[in-house]
Amino acid sequence: MSDVYVLGVGMTRFGKHPDRDATDLGAEAALEAIRDAGIEPRQIEGAYCGHVFQGMAMGQRVLAHIGLAGIPLTNVENVCSSGAVSIREAALSIRAGEHDVVLALGVEHLTSRFQGALTPDPDDVEATVGLTMPGIYAMRATRYFEDYGVTRRQLALIPVKNKANAARNPMAQFQEAVTVEQVLGARPIAEPLGKLDCSPVTDGGAAAILCSAAAARRLNGRGVRLAASSLRTGTVDPEPVSMTFEPLTNAAARDAYERAGVGPGDVSLAEVHDCFSIAEALRVEGCELFPRGGYLHAVERGEASLGGRLPVNPSGGLLGKGHPLGATGVAQVVEIVRQLRGEAGDRQIEGAKVGLAHCRGGKAAGVEGAACTVQILVR
Amino acid sequence: MSDVYVLGVGMTRFGKHPDRDATDLGAEAALEAIRDAGIEPRQIEGAYCGHVFQGMAMGQRVLAHIGLAGIPLTNVENVCSSGAVSIREAALSIRAGEHDVVLALGVEHLTSRFQGALTPDPDDVEATVGLTMPGIYAMRATRYFEDYGVTRRQLALIPVKNKANAARNPMAQFQEAVTVEQVLGARPIAEPLGKLDCSPVTDGGAAAILCSAAAARRLNGRGVRLAASSLRTGTVDPEPVSMTFEPLTNAAARDAYERAGVGPGDVSLAEVHDCFSIAEALRVEGCELFPRGGYLHAVERGEASLGGRLPVNPSGGLLGKGHPLGATGVAQVVEIVRQLRGEAGDRQIEGAKVGLAHCRGGKAAGVEGAACTVQILVR
Numbered sequence: 105m106s107d108v109y110v111l112g113v114g115m116t117r118f119g120k121h122p123d124r125d126a127t128d129l130g131a132e133a134a135l136e137a138i139r140d141a142g143i144e145p146r147q148i149e150g151a152y153c154g155h156v157f158q159g160m161a162m163g164q165r166v167l168a169h170i171g172l173a174g175i176p177l178t179n180v181e182n183v184c185s186s187g188a189v190s191i192r193e194a195a196l197s198i199r200a201g202e203h204d205v206v207l208a209l210g211v212e213h214l215t216s217r218f219q220g221a222l223t224p225d226p227d228d229v230e231a232t233v234g235l236t237m238p239g240i241y242a243m244r245a246t247r248y249f250e251d252y253g254v255t256r257r258q259l260a261l262i263p264v265k266n267k268a269n270a271a272r273n274p275m276a277q278f279q280e281a282v283t284v285e286q287v288l289g290a291r292p293i294a295e296p297l298g299k300l301d302c303s304p305v306t307d308g309g310a311a312a313i314l315c316s317a318a319a320a321r322r323l324n325g326r327g328v329r330l331a332a333s334s335l336r337t338g339t340v341d342p343e344p345v346s347m348t349f350e351p352l353t354n355a356a357a358r359d360a361y362e363r364a365g366v367g368p369g370d371v372s373l374a375e376v377h378d379c380f381s382i383a384e385a386l387r388v389e390g391c392e393l394f395p396r397g398g399y400l401h402a403v404e405r406g407e408a409s410l411g412g413r414l415p416v417n418p419s420g421g422l423l424g425k426g427h428p429l430g431a432t433g434v435a436q437v438v439e440i441v442r443q444l445r446g447e448a449g450d451r452q453i454e455g456a457k458v459g460l461a462h463c464r465g466g467k468a469a470g471v472e473g474a475a476c477t478v479q480i481l482v483r
Numbered sequence: 484m485s486d487v488y489v490l491g492v493g494m495t496r497f498g499k500h501p502d503r504d505a506t507d508l509g510a511e512a513a514l515e516a517i518r519d520a521g522i523e524p525r526q527i528e529g530a531y532c533g534h535v536f537q538g539m540a541m542g543q544r545v546l547a548h549i550g551l552a553g554i555p556l557t558n559v560e561n562v563c564s565s566g567a568v569s570i571r572e573a574a575l576s577i578r579a580g581e582h583d584v585v586l587a588l589g590v591e592h593l594t595s596r597f598q599g600a601l602t603p604d605p606d607d608v609e610a611t612v613g614l615t616m617p618g619i620y621a622m623r624a625t626r627y628f629e630d631y632g633v634t635r636r637q638l639a640l641i642p643v644k645n646k647a648n649a650a651r652n653p654m655a656q657f658q659e660a661v662t663v664e665q666v667l668g669a670r671p672i673a674e675p676l677g678k679l680d681c682s683p684v685t686d687g688g689a690a691a692i693l694c695s696a697a698a699a700r701r702l703n704g705r706g707v708r709l710a711a712s713s714l715r716t717g718t719v720d721p722e723p724v725s726m727t728f729e730p731l732t733n734a735a736a737r738d739a740y741e742r743a744g745v746g747p748g749d750v751s752l753a754e755v756h757d758c759f760s761i762a763e764a765l766r767v768e769g770c771e772l773f774p775r776g777g778y779l780h781a782v783e784r785g786e787a788s789l790g791g792r793l794p795v796n797p798s799g800g801l802l803g804k805g806h807p808l809g810a811t812g813v814a815q816v817v818e819i820v821r822q823l824r825g826e827a828g829d830r831q832i833e834g835a836k837v838g839l840a841h842c843r844g845g846k847a848a849g850v851e852g853a854a855c856t857v858q859i860l861v862r
Contacts, residue, residue: 156539159604160562161845161853164716174734176714177854178568179560183539189557193572199579225538335555337543355553466540474540475556 108195109320109327110481111205112141113438115310118426119277120215126158129309130166130211133431137311142324143205145170148313150203151177152193154186154210155430157217163209176203181430183465184377185335186210187310188433188477192333194314204319210434211309218305238302238380242294245382247347249296252397256296260287261403262381263300263423269410270420272450277306277426287381301381306426310434312441328441331364332480338466348397352476353390353464360460360478368392371414371480372456373443375436377464378421387462388416391478410451418443418451429465433477436461444483457483487574488699488706489860490584490692491520492817497687497805498656499594505537508688509545509590512810516690521703522584524549527692529582530556533569533589534809536596542588555582560809562844563756564714565589566689567812567856571712573693583698589813590688597684617681617759621673624761626726628675631776635675639666640782641760642679642803645796648789649803651829656685656805666760680760685805689813691820707820710743711859717845727776731855732769732843739839739857747771750793750859751835752822754815756843757800766841767795770857789830797822797830808844812856815840823862836862 114136116129130153138145151172153163163177182189187210194208214222224231245259264284270276282300290298320327336356361367374393378384385399393414394402402408408416419425419439422432440459442448459481466474493515495508509532517524530551532542542556561568566589573587593601603610624638643663649655661679669677699706715735740746753772757763764778772793773781781787787795798804798818801811819838821827838860845853 159606160535160560161717164845164853167716173717175716177561177716178572178714181539181558181560182556193557193575196572196579196581197575199581200575201578202575227538335557337546337554337556338540338552466543474543 106199107317108198108330109315109317110312110330110437110441111315111320111324111327112137112313113311113441114140115275115435115438116308117275118306118308118428121213121307122215125216126155126162126211126213127165127169129213129307130209131169133309133311134166134170134207134209137207137313141313143313145172147205148172148175148207149205150175150197151207151209152190153177153179154181154190154433155179155212156181156183156186158211158213162211166209166211182475184379184429185433185463185465185475185477186430188461188463188479189335191312191314191434191437191479192335192477195330195333198314198316205313205315208312208314208434210431212428212430213307214305214428215307221305238294238297241380241382242297244347244386245296248382248385251348254400257284257288258400258404259381260284261400262378262384263287265403265409266378266417266421266424269418269451270424273420273425276420276424277304278420278424297380303379303422303427306428308426308428308431310431310438312434312437326445328444329482330479331482332360334360334363334478336476338474348386350386350390353387353462356476356478357391360480364480364482366458366480370458371460372458373415373418373440373453374460374462375417375419375421375439376462378417378423379427381423384416384421387464391460391462410453415453418448418453433463436463437479437481440481444481485578486696487577487709488694488696489709489816489820490694490699490703490706491516492691492820493519494654494689494814494817495687496654497685497807500592500686501594504595505534505541505590505592506544506548508592508686509588510548512688512690513545513549513586513588516692520692522692524551526584527551527554527586528584529554529576530586530588531569531572532556532558533560533565533812534558534591535560535562535565537590537592541590545588545590561854563758563808564812564842564844564854564856565809567840567842567858568714570691570693570813570816570858571714571856574709574712577693577695584692584694587691587693587813589810591807591809592686593684593807594686600684617673617676620759620761621676623726623765624675627761627764630727633779636663636667637779637783638760639663640779641757641763642666644782644788645757645800645803648797648830649799652799652804655799655803656683657799657803676759682758682801682806685807687805687807687810689810689817691813691816705824707823708861709858710861711739713738713742713857715855717853727765729765729769732766732841735855735857736770739859743859743861745837745859749837750839751837752794752797752819752832753839753841754796754798754800754818755841757796757802758806760802763795763800766843770839770841789832794832797827797832812842815842816858816860819860823860
């Protein structure tokens with residue numbers, strides 16, 4: 105099995121971009137990744153584009169915009185893991201020997217598709233009776249408090265940490281730190297979650313250039329190795345599903361650790377899918393990076409902060425950097441590559457060697473989510 | 484590079500299915516392919532699902548429906564080539580050594596998404612001024628008549644042939660042959676094309692089980708080899724684009740011939756993207772199966788009919804079998820596999836050894852289409 109490397113990365117500023125569209129954002133990210141890789145556009149042999157709501161032939165529009173039309177491109181969708189699967193499929197095309205250098209792209213222009221918050225699919229029976237995403241995660245938070253004896257105030261430390269990280273990331277949607285009091289006093293969304301516990305509506309693009317080991321040596325000599333790209337899809341658990349532990353996340357993480365030949369103790373930093381504050385706890389515990397029920401205590405001790413034992417969402421995460429669905433999974437890889445190359449500026453994690461990216465999309469109560477990815481990158 | 488085989492295929496009847504949905508159609512096709520392959524569902528290690536209009540996590544819904552939730556699945560979209568790219572990506576995952584046995588699925592329930600004919604995307608500037616799909620192909624037909632000195636009446640022979648083939652295919656939407664007079668007298672859609680020159684609005688599902696050479700030997704010993712699965716995406720040609728010849732189709736076909744080690748003269752049957760009658764001529768000529776400008780004469784001589792030198796669209800094609808976008812590319816492979824195995828019933832082509840499947844989606848005038856696939860299967 106041939107190794108796959110990330111040769112270059114790029115992303116747009118995440119945020120509201122009313123004067124731009126998904127094509128334009130995707131093109132900016134792709135061109136930056138190409139420059140960062142130090143290659144010519146025409147060296148790219150194939151491409152994948154992850155998005156959810158941007159309509160037909162999204163990736164083709166980006167390729168045409170940057171003068172790269174003609175090469176094989178496949179658009180991919182796996183709900184909030186869409187960007188992550190564009191990385192996975194790009195890596196598979198390299199491992200198959202089909203391509204040597206591949207563009208993995210993620211884009212989403214949500215503000216042109218939704219007025220305000222995302223509305224559930226009309227076919228979503230649970231949502232029509234109130235079990236929307238905020239509702240589901242509110243139930244999970246309540247249950248987590250009950251199971252593990254932690255408090256609403258402790259949960260507020262997650263948005264505080266992530267927004268502080270975002271304030272150090274010039275590409276993040278939010279550029280200001282918030283206090284616990286601000287999190288607790290924010291407009292209620294679904295008890296106990298307030299507005300600052302929820303990821304925002306975001307437009308953005310992110311891109312990575314992936315290549316074979318041979319191409320990495322030949323082209324720029326500073327590729328970061330993609331040691332694992334694991335995907336699992338939704339399942340109805342035969343046991344009653346736990347509200348506070350994610351078998352799907354755990355299965356994807358265990359598969360990724362095995363492929364990468366590393367364990368949770370080797371991870372230097374993690375970018376995980378904090379679509380809601382409580383989700384970060386469920387994800388890092390599902391990935392076995394922190395003990396079950398122990399994450400909020402660890403956050404309180406500063407373990408997950410920049411400078412802590414294992415920084416979580418140093419980019420600001422979805423809560424701070426923003427969440428343009430299709431771009432999110434690629435942007436996690438952008439952050440990890442920059443951290444592993446020592447180019448993360450004010451939020452650099454010293455000596456970072458192993459980064460883990462986790463995405464998860466789809467329903468999360470009763471039925472497990474539609475797709476979950478865990479990727480591990482190694483310097 | 485490891486070979487990839489098609490181990491089993493399945494499809495639903497194509498047509499209007501008002502009482503069913505895409506999940507249900509996909510499940511029927513997948514279960515039939517699994518039975519046809521003679522494997523247990525749990526032997527499937529990964530899956531791809533091609534569709535255009537069915538919303539988020541389409542493939543996951545099918546997997547959950549058939550008790551296969553949990554395995555890696557990626558949804559793929561490339562306009563009318565969406566089903567074909569589900570085959571391509573499944574094949575790449577096998578060649579990468581990621582999976583040994585993979586489900587490639589294509590589904591579409593168009594009648595629940597559109598009232599009558601498909602409406603263009605609101606962002607499609609050309610369509611808003613009248614350059615819809617029927618409009619584009621009407622222009623191409625007019626130009627083809629002019630360039631090659633053929634007639635409207637000769638063009639009508641394509642729907643006549645394909646509907647006659649469909650009448651021999653119990654899975655086809657249309658079950659009755661039509662005459663030249665009926666084609667010429669049908670309701671006008673875009674001069675010179677009438678209703679019988681246009682593919683219909685269709686619901687349907689199709690599935691194929693792909694596997695490695697080792698798995699093919701181990702599992703049922705009658706796999707059909709997928710010798711090439713080529714993909715090219717849209718490009719603006721530097722030369723003025725020809726209305727009557729498709730460089731994109733030609734590029735994909737030449738790549739496929741080279742990979743498969745066969746030439747146009749080796750092809751026993753072709754399933755090509757006859758979204759409109761004239762499109763069949765453009766596709767078979769783009770694939771170099773017939774000389775440029777010569778196809779309608781060849782049809783007149785019976786060369787493309789069942790029993791002819793090179794039967795084209797023996798399944799009925801899009802005009803006769805129907806065109807459920809995401810399912811179309813997979814259904815072409817279903818037909819070719821059945822023909823190569825000698826299981827095509829009343830429409831069996833004797834001694835068929837090499838089958839070619841061509842799909843093409845997206846705009847077709849001025850700018851080349853968004854995606855084009857050519858796949859070659861060898862007995």
